[in-house]
Amino acid sequence: MSAPADPRRSRVAADREVCVGAGQCVLTAPEVFDQDEDDGRVVLLDDRPEGERAESARRAVWLCPSHALSVVP
Amino acid sequence: MTSSTDRAPAMPFPPPRTCPLHQPPEYDRLRTEEPVARAAMPHGGEAWLITRYEDVRAVLADPRFSSDRRKPGFPRIHPAVIAAQDHGVPARPNMIGLDGAEHAANRRPVLSEFTVKRVRAMRPRIQAIVDEHIDAMLAAGSPADLVTSLSLPVPSLVICELLGVPYADHEFFQSCTAELLSFSTTGGGRADAMNRMLAYMDRLCAAKEADPGDDLLGRVITKQRTAGDGTDDHEHLVGLAVILLVAGHETTANVISLGTAALLNDPALAAPLRSGTGSTPALVEELVRYFSITGAVTSRAATEDTTIGGTPIRAGEGVVALVPAANHDPDAFDSPDRIDPERGSRHHLGFGYGVHQCLGQNLARLELEIVFDTLFRRIPTLRLDAPLDTLPFKDDAAIYGLNELPVAW
Numbered sequence: 001m002s003a004p005a006d007p008r009r010s011r012v013a014a015d016r017e018v019c020v021g022a023g024q025c026v027l028t029a030p031e032v033f034d035q036d037e038d039d040g041r042v043v044l045l046d047d048r049p050e051g052e053r054a055e056s057a058r059r060a061v062w063l064c065p066s067h068a069l070s071v072v073p
Numbered sequence: 074m075t076s077s078t079d080r081a082p083a084m085p086f087p088p089p090r091t092c093p094l095h096q097p098p099e100y101d102r103l104r105t106e107e108p109v110a111r112a113a114m115p116h117g118g119e120a121w122l123i124t125r126y127e128d129v130r131a132v133l134a135d136p137r138f139s140s141d142r143r144k145p146g147f148p149r150i151h152p153a154v155i156a157a158q159d160h161g162v163p164a165r166p167n168m169i170g171l172d173g174a175e176h177a178a179n180r181r182p183v184l185s186e187f188t189v190k191r192v193r194a195m196r197p198r199i200q201a202i203v204d205e206h207i208d209a210m211l212a213a214g215s216p217a218d219l220v221t222s223l224s225l226p227v228p229s230l231v232i233c234e235l236l237g238v239p240y241a242d243h244e245f246f247q248s249c250t251a252e253l254l255s256f257s258t259t260g261g262g263r264a265d266a267m268n269r270m271l272a273y274m275d276r277l278c279a280a281k282e283a284d285p286g287d288d289l290l291g292r293v294i295t296k297q298r299t300a301g302d303g304t305d306d307h308e309h310l311v312g313l314a315v316i317l318l319v320a321g322h323e324t325t326a327n328v329i330s331l332g333t334a335a336l337l338n339d340p341a342l343a344a345p346l347r348s349g350t351g352s353t354p355a356l357v358e359e360l361v362r363y364f365s366i367t368g369a370v371t372s373r374a375a376t377e378d379t380t381i382g383g384t385p386i387r388a389g390e391g392v393v394a395l396v397p398a399a400n401h402d403p404d405a406f407d408s409p410d411r412i413d414p415e416r417g418s419r420h421h422l423g424f425g426y427g428v429h430q431c432l433g434q435n436l437a438r439l440e441l442e443i444v445f446d447t448l449f450r451r452i453p454t455l456r457l458d459a460p461l462d463t464l465p466f467k468d469d470a471a472i473y474g475l476n477e478l479p480v481a482w
Contacts, residue, residue: 020177021184022430028419040184063420065430067134 011072012049012057014042018068028063029056042068083119086112086150086393087369093466094335095410096365100124100398109384112393115256116149120372120391121384122398126406126422128382129371129399132392133427138373140429142170147374148391151471152259154372162264163271165308167316169429176428179309182296183317183432186235186289192435195231199440202230203447211451216458219478223448224329225322228440232321235436236314237288238277246270250319254470274314278307290314317433324366325437327467327474329444332360334464334478335412336449337457342412346449356414357441362421363412365397366473371425396422454482 012032014025021040025033031053034043049057061069088099103110104124112122123129132138141147142157143166149155156162157170168179185191203223210222225247233240252258252266278290282305285291290310297306336343345351371394375386386392400421401409407416424431431437448455458479465476 020180020428020430021188021432022424023187023189023435024430026189027435035188035190036185037188037190038185039181040186040188041181065134065426066428 010049010054010057012044012047012061013070013072014044015068015070016041018066020066020068022065024063024065025060025069028060029053032057033060033069083111083113086114086120086122090468093462093464094331094338096397096401100395100401104398104402109382109386114149114391116152116155118146118149118391120146120148120393121381121386123381123392123394124398124402125382126399126402126404129394129396129422130426132373132381132394133371133422133425133429135379135427136173137375137377137379138392138394139172139376140170140176140373141166141172144374144376144389146389146391148369148372148393150369150372150393151256152263153253153471155259156263156267163267163312165312167312168432169316169320179313180428180432182293183289183313186292187432187436189435192439195235195436196439196443198234199227199231199443200447202227203443204451207447207451216479216481219333219480220326220330220475221477223444224326224333224475224478227329227444228325228437229322231436231440232318235289235321236317237281237286237290238314238318242273245273246318247322249273250323251470253319254323254472256469256471270315270319271311274311274318275307278310278314282307282310289317320431321433321436323472323474325440327366327472328360328364328437328441330475330478331364331366331473332357332441332445333448333455333480334457334461334475335360335363336445337455337480338461339412342414343449345414346445347453349450351414353442353446354438355417356445357438358421359412359414359416359418360441361423361437362400362406362418364473365400365421365423367423367425368397368471368473369393369395370471371396371422371429396425452482456481 019041026035032046032049034045036043061071088097090097108125110122111119114120123132142154147154168176171179206223210217229243230240249266249270281290282294285294373392375388375390377388379386403409424434458481467474
C-alpha cells in the first residue's frame with residue numbers, strides 16, 4: 001500500500017524545446033530552476049519540490065511566458 | 074448577420090493621454106465596456122483593441138497570432154509596418170517579427186548571453202558605469218539634463234560593451250534609433266535611417282567575422298561556425314546586432330527617465346530609495362508595469378479564426394494586445410493607477426508575454442535597480458527643474474519616454 005500523496009509535493013516538468021530563456025523561473029524559484037550555461041534554456045534542479053519550494057515552482061509555471069513548465073499532480 | 078457596415082464607426086487609435094504620467098483614460102472605458110473593440114489604425118485599416126489583462130496574456134501566448142508585420146491585417150500603427158506591408162522592407166525581419174521555428178532559430182543563439190546568472194555577473198561593471206556618470210554630473214554641477222547625462226549613456230554603454238560596438242559611435246546610433254521609433258519619420262526618412270544603421274552594422278559585423286573577439290557578436294560567430302557548416306550567416310548577424318543595439322538602450326533609457334520623473338514628483342515614493350530602505354527590485358518591477366512604455370508594439374495578426382474574450386476574431390484581422398491597458402486592469406492589480414512597490418507586480422506584462430517576451434529583461438532589471446539606487450543615494454537632494462507637465466514626453470514614438478529631463482540638486 002502506497003502512502004497518501006502529499007498535497008504540497010508535486011512533480012514539475014520543463015520542456016526545453018519550448019523554453020525561450022526569459023529567466024522568469026530562475027527569478028521566481030531559484031532552487032527549482034536554473035538556466036543552462038551553454039544554451040540559456042531551462043534546467044530542472046528539483047523535479048519534486050516540497051512546501052514553499054513547491055509554491056514558488058507553481059508561481060514560476062504560471063509566469064513562464066512560453067508555457068514550457070508544468071506541474072504534474 | 075453582421076458586416077463591417079453594421080458596426081459603429083471605429084474609434085481612432087491611439088486615444089490621447091490627459092496626463093503624461095497616466096495611460097489614456099479611454100483604455101479604462103474600453104476595458105469595462107468593450108474589452109475587445111474595433112479601432113481605426115493611423116495608417117489605414119482597422120484592428121481589434123484588447124484591453125483586459127487575461128485577454129492580452131492569452132493573445133500574446135497564442136501562436137495563432139503572428140508577429141510578422143508583413144502579414145495581411147497586421148495593425149498599421151507604426152511606419153515600420155507600412156514599410157513591411159507595402160514595400161517588403163526589411164526583406165529579412167529580425168526575431169521581433171518572426172514566428173515559430175524561424176523565431177526560435179534567431180533567438181536561441183543569444184539566450185545564454187542574457188541568463189539571470191550572466192547578467193548578475195555584470196553588476197560590478199554596470200555599477201562602475203553608473204558611478205562614473207554620476208561623478209561627471211556632480212563635477213559639472215547643477216542643473217543637468219538627466220536624459221543626456223545618465224538615462225541614455227548608461228544602457229548605451231552597457232549594450233555596446235556586451236555586443237562589442239564602439240561606444241564612440243553612440244551619437245550616430247542613438248539618432249538612428251530615435252528616427253526609427255518615431256511616428257513622424259515616414260517613407261524616405263525611415264528607409265534612410267534603417268539603411269544607415271544596416272550599413273554601419275554590416276561593416277562592424279564583417280570586421281568581427283574577420284577577427285571574432287570575446288564579445289556577444291564574436292561569440293555568436295564562433296558558435297555558428299562550430300555548430301553549422303562553417304560558413305557565416307552574415308545577414309542574420311547584422312539583423313541581430315541592429316535589434317539588440319536598438320532594444321538594448323532606448324527602452325531602459327526611457328524607464329530611467331520616466332521612473333525618475335515619477336519618483337521626483339512624489340517624495341513618499343522616493344523616500345525608501347533616499348534612506349536605503351525598501352526593495353529597489355520591487356520598485357523597478359512596479360515602474361515597468363506602471364509605465365508599460367512599449368504601448369502598441371505588441372500587435373499581432375490572426376492567422377486562424379479564433380475567439381478572444383468571447384469575441385470572434387477572423388484570420389487576417391489585426392489585433393493590438395494593449396499591454397498598458399492590461400497592466401492597469403483592476404482585476405490583475407489593485408488600485409492600478411497608483412505606483413505601489415509593495416503590491417508584488419511580477420506578473421505584469423511590461424516585458425511582453427509569450428515567446429517574444431523581452432530577451433534582455435534581466436539586464437534591464439539590473440540596470441534600473443543600480444541606476445535608481447545609486448542616483449537617489451548619491452544625490453538625495455535631486456529635484457525636477459521644470460514643472461512636470463511642461464516636460465517633453467515622447468507622445469510621437471512607438472516607445473514612450475522623455476526627450477529631456479531637467480533636474481537640479
